[in-house]
Amino acid sequence: xxxxxxxxxxxxxxxxxxxxxxxxxxxxxxxxxxxxxxxxxxxxxxxxxxxxxxxxxxxxxxxxxxxxxxxxxxxxxxxxxxxxxxxxxxxxxxxxxxxxxxxxxxxxxxxxxxxxxxxxxxxxxxxxxxxxxxxxxxxxxxxxxxxxxxxxxxxxxxxxxxxxxxxxxxxxxxxxxxxxxxxxxxxxxxxxxxxxxxxxxxxxxxxxxxxxxxxxxxxxxxxxxxxxxxxxxxxxxxxxxxxxxxxxxxxxxxxxxxxxxxxxxxxxxxxxxxxxxxxxxxxxxxxxxxxxxxxxxxxxxxxxxxxxxxxxxxxxxxxxxxxxxxxxxxxxxxxxxxxxxxxxxxxxxxxxxxxxxxxxxxxxxxxxx
Ligand SMILES: [Mn+2]
Numbered sequence: 001x002x003x004x005x006x007x008x009x010x011x012x013x014x015x016x017x018x019x020x021x022x023x024x025x026x027x028x029x030x031x032x033x034x035x036x037x038x039x040x041x042x043x044x045x046x047x048x049x050x051x052x053x054x055x056x057x058x059x060x061x062x063x064x065x066x067x068x069x070x071x072x073x074x075x076x077x078x079x080x081x082x083x084x085x086x087x088x089x090x091x092x093x094x095x096x097x098x099x100x101x102x103x104x105x106x107x108x109x110x111x112x113x114x115x116x117x118x119x120x121x122x123x124x125x126x127x128x129x130x131x132x133x134x135x136x137x138x139x140x141x142x143x144x145x146x147x148x149x150x151x152x153x154x155x156x157x158x159x160x161x162x163x164x165x166x167x168x169x170x171x172x173x174x175x176x177x178x179x180x181x182x183x184x185x186x187x188x189x190x191x192x193x194x195x196x197x198x199x200x201x202x203x204x205x206x207x208x209x210x211x212x213x214x215x216x217x218x219x220x221x222x223x224x225x226x227x228x229x230x231x232x233x234x235x236x237x238x239x240x241x242x243x244x245x246x247x248x249x250x251x252x253x254x255x256x257x258x259x260x261x262x263x264x265x266x267x268x269x270x271x272x273x274x275x276x277x278x279x280x281x282x283x284x285x286x287x288x289x290x291x292x293x294x295x296x297x298x299x300x301x302x303x304x305x306x307x308x309x310x311x312x313x314x315x316x317x318x319x320x321x322x323x324x325x326x327x328x329x330x331x332x333x334x335x336x337x338x339x340x341x342x343x344x345x346x347x348x349x350x351x352x353x354x355x356x357x358x359x360x361x362x363x364x365x366x367x368x369x
Pocket of ligand 1: 056089090091199
């Protein structure tokens, strides 16, 4: 009866990363393919029988070159368990018109089972006492999920029954316009399969790293894919000992880390906050930092040195410092304005009210441009 499953989804091979410089773009693109290799190694080490990709292995249905497809097929062929089951998601949906799957499935070995239709897929021929019930995608968008046919099925409770689905999980991933095969946890739980292996939502579910007898799983993407991704990439290892004895552990699978941070600076010492934060992030990090606050002129200029050091430490840094201001003091006023002039008089007058002084200085500087 026992089956050990490695569950991933949303690898999005072919994602372009066009907002990054070429060298960074290539690293991020390659990382998505490499994540397959890494996950297969983990699944082998864990002794998994079944490797499930619950949709969006590919980012799109066109433009995935043959070489990339071949490398993905090769990585999957290294899985030492019995079967690799692949569900089409809403990015790599399946129709007769889509050549991607025809092409890719001609490259994979006989362990790969493509879950392209609404029907039960028995795993007996792979030596596993289990059946998969898929709810994949045949289009990019749909206001209806594909669970309907499974509800009508006579599910044999003597086998391990595995639901594999792709769509927005209500309350967990946003789907405001109801266009991503929306489904609720309650709806999934009401169907008498033993586990649901989901994809689409890019964060991991449930929250705990280890759970017992849990039914609905979503791994989230295995490789972080942008500044809005705050996790390190995950997959689930789900051990179905018996139908009522299921243990699952979340596994970290990602290579790159994205950090989107804001720092408030009031003095030159505050740059330490940045150095401190990034201490643990070395070469596998991409970051955006937004600097806010007000600094004396020398401290303000020092930001360039701090940024330079950080740029050398991590892979790529985006700096947003338009909200970081230079503090206005009497020296600066004297240096910039003619003595006795109206602006000089006004700024001196406002000297004790830092906020008003800053504002007046900005307005005057704007007018002078
Ligand atoms: Mn998706």
